[in-house]
């Protein structure tokens with residue numbers, strides 16, 4: 432029975448391999464490679480250029496999304512479809528290298544699955560430096576399927592250009608990610624203890640190790656404990672320095 436479960440889980444993890452490695456410190460970039468649209472498009476600078484995972488910052492090299500120019504496109508917006516409802520923690524946008532002053536006072540909202548409810552994630556006040564990231568933390572509990580980024584301008588002269596957008600949030604359990612439990616360590620049967628430079632490397636090792644369903648990672652010592660969980664005696668304990676990463680199934 433257990434072997435069947437392991438095989439089933441392994442097949443599903445393989446199917447989601449490319450998603451798994453989008454993990455960012457326990458969260459995942461929900462926007463990566465996801466479809467995006469925008470209020471208008473200048474030349475061939477489509478909305479998807481901000482979710483392609485590439486961080487070039489030159490519009491002239493087709494590296495950033497770009498809405499239509501001048502007077503005809505007031506209050507431009509950009510929107511990504513996360514493909515499902517997620518809890519969203521942070522949103523980061525990468526500004527262009529030139530004409531960077533256009534990106535300022537950014538309104539970031541989250542829209543429900545049926546597009547009937549729009550809630551504010553956060554408002555970024557002020558300008559963003561050239562070729563720099565701006566990050567906002569959403570109001571607690573923000574969730575939705577679509578993330579919209581919009582700027583408002585009175586002169587109707589600004590355009591919205593985004594070189595990359597990162598939406599960090601928790602994936603639903605049916606997506607088979609590992610979930611971070613900061614400051615926690617799981618007492619469980621050890622499959623193996625290895626050294627890993629980063630939590631994500633530890634996660635990769637767990638993914639590739641038969642019977643590993645979770646892991647503890649110590650960022651001070653780089654210790655990576657690959658765990659076989661399932662024993663009723665397994666307990667999570669508070670242990671500074673350690674972080675426990677559970678598979679969503681557990």
Ligand SMILES: [Ca+2]
Nearest residue numbers: 480485594595
């Ligand atoms: Ca990009």
